[in-house]
Each structure stands twice: as C-alpha cells, then as structure tokens.
Amino acid sequence: MLDQFNRNITYLRISVTDRCNLRCHYCMPAEGVQWIPHNSILSFEEITEVVKVAVGMGVNKIRLTGGEPLVRKGIVDLIKMMSGIPGVEDLAMTTNGILLEKYAADLAAAGLKRVNVSLDTLDPEKYNKLTRGGDMAQVMKGIDAAVDAGLLPVKINCVQTAQTTSEEKEQLRDFCEARGFKLRFIRQMSLTDGSFYPVEGGDGGRCSICNRIRLTAKGDVVPCLFSDYGYNVREYGIEEAILKAVGKKPATGHKNNVNAFYNIGG
Numbered sequence: 001m002l003d004q005f006n007r008n009i010t011y012l013r014i015s016v017t018d019r020c021n022l023r024c025h026y027c028m029p030a031e032g033v034q035w036i037p038h039n040s041i042l043s044f045e046e047i048t049e050v051v052k053v054a055v056g057m058g059v060n061k062i063r064l065t066g067g068e069p070l071v072r073k074g075i076v077d078l079i080k081m082m083s084g085i086p087g088v089e090d091l092a093m094t095t096n097g098i099l100l101e102k103y104a105a106d107l108a109a110a111g112l113k114r115v116n117v118s119l120d121t122l123d124p125e126k127y128n129k130l131t132r133g134g135d136m137a138q139v140m141k142g143i144d145a146a147v148d149a150g151l152l153p154v155k156i157n158c159v160q161t162a163q164t165t166s167e168e169k170e171q172l173r174d175f176c177e178a179r180g181f182k183l184r185f186i187r188q189m190s191l192t193d194g195s196f197y198p199v200e201g202g203d204g205g206r207c208s209i210c211n212r213i214r215l216t217a218k219g220d221v222v223p224c225l226f227s228d229y230g231y232n233v234r235e236y237g238i239e240e241a242i243l244k245a246v247g248k249k250p251a252t253g254h255k256n257n258v259n260a261f262y263n264i265g266g
C-alpha cells in the first residue's frame with residue numbers, strides 16, 4: 001500500500017489498552033487520566049479483523065503496544081488469534097517488562113516473535129522514581145524470561161531525558177553488549193510541541209522511510225504519531241479507515257493534540 005509520497009505502508013502498531021501498571025513521568029500523569037471507556041475499546045475479534053484487512057492491504061509487520069499491553073486481560077489469546085493470520089510475518093510487542101516473567105513463555109508459545117523492553121536506566125532507585133513505583137528487578141526477571149522463551153532479539157528502548165547521564169547511557173550500552181541485546185535511545189519527545197527525533201539504533205522518527213500506521217485501543221487508525229487525524233474502524237469500516245489514514249500520512253510529522261503516548265503507543 002503506497003501513500004502519496006510513495007512510502008510503502010507495511011507496519012501496523014496496535015495499542016491494545018491505554019491502561020498501564022507504571023506511570024513514567026514523560027508518558028502519563030500520576031493521576032487524572034481520562035481512561036477510554038470499556039465499551040469503546042476494541043474487542044479481540046475486532047482487532048483481529050483489523051489485522052486481517054490490513055494484511056490484505058499489504059501490512060506484514062504487527063507490533064502490540066499500549067499503555068502496557070500485558071495488562072490487557074487475555075493478551076495471550078489475542079497473540080494466538082493474530083499469529084494464526086496468514087501474512088503476519090513479524091509479530092512483536094513493546095512492553096515495560098514488569099509482567100514479562102509471568103507471560104513470556106505463554107506469549108512465545110502463542111506465536112509472539114520478539115519483544116522490545118523499555119528500560120531507561122540501570123539504577124533501581126532512579127527507575128523507581130521515573131516510573132513512579134516500578135521495580136527494576138522485576139523487569140530484569142522479565143528480560144531473562146523473554147530470553148529463555150526465545151523472544152529474540154530482545155531490544156531495549158531507553159528514553160533519554162534531560163536527567164539521563166552519559167554514565168547511565170554507558171552502563172546500558174555495556175549491559176546490552178554483554179547480553180547480546182539491541183539498544184535504542186529515544187530522545188524524549190512532546191506530541192503537543194511536535195518535537196521528535198530519529199531513534200538512535202532504530203527506524204522511528206525518520207519520516208522519509210516511515211512505513212507505519214497506528215491503531216488506537218478505541219479503534220482510530222492514525223496516520224502518524226504527530227498527526228491529529230484518526231479514522232475509527234467502527235465508524236468508517238476497516239478498509240476505509242485504513243485508506244483514509246494512509247491518505248493523510250504527512251510528508252513529515254507536525255503535532256498531536258488529540259492523543260498521548262499512553263494511548264497511541266509510542
């Protein structure tokens with residue numbers, strides 16, 4: 001599926017929930033989030049149908065994100081439903097890793113191929129502060145479980161903020177090198193300011209080669225992280241919503257005043 005700038009759209013990122021078991025300060029406020037009402041959140045059947053239609057239109061790579069995808073009840077069943085769709089070549093997940101110890105083996109058995117785990121520092125106290133309560137030891141156990149389950153290659157996502165020190169970056173580099181993980185540094189962005197940067201070690205933020213569209217938990221197909229457009233699959237039908245979103249993919253991102261990182265999934 002080509003957009004108007006001749007970019008081939010092959011990658012669908014799906015936010016399966018806006019809920020999360022952490023509250024990273026750059027992503028979610030501590031309190032006062034207006035959660036998507038339950039009846040607006042797409043069911044597993046609806047999400048699976050979107051994937052089937054998207055694959056028929058040329059998508060071959062799916063990533064589940066959130067909020068935190070592992071807090072969505074029955075997530076392993078959703079993976080099973082998706083991995084059975086012919087044409088889904090790459091099925092991955094971005095997670096904070098807190099629940100990975102519990103789910104990694106089942107996710108792999110259900111057909112998940114690999115995970116990106118968000119880990120911004122190797123300092124447990126700092127991790128606890130920036131996630132507002134997260135236990136870094138739990139993430140480490142989750143990463144081990146992902147390796148044991150064969151969810152490879154494990155990639156580590158590190159959001160680099162003004163507080164990130166060069167020493168911390170070096171520690172993360174050493175850790176990833178020793179464990180054979182791929183490390184990506186993502187500079188802290190602001191959707192409302194329209195500030196975004198190429199991801200160091202990844203493809204994100206490079207508009208000229210962007211092959212992505214996004215599906216929010218309530219079913220909006222969104223052309224770009226930095227766009228206010230969104231077309232709901234319940235309102236437009238799946239194919240039309242995808243076509244409209246692809247048609248609105250901007251040459252380069254602007255701003256997003258409609259969504260936040262926690263409901264569009266980064």
Ligand code: SAM
Pocket residue numbers: 020026027065066067068069094095096116117118157158159186187188189190261262265266
């Ligand atoms: N909860 C999962 C996690 O943290 O990996 C998945 C959802 S999270 C919104 C997806 C990615 O977006 C994470 O790697 C997170 O670090 C990143 N992210 C969140 N807020 C961000 C911001 N303001 N700037 C850059 N990246 C951000």
Ligand code: SF4
Pocket residue numbers: 020021022023024027028066067068096118261262
């Ligand atoms: Fe939750 Fe991920 Fe956002 Fe952190 S970055 S608050 S883990 S959704």
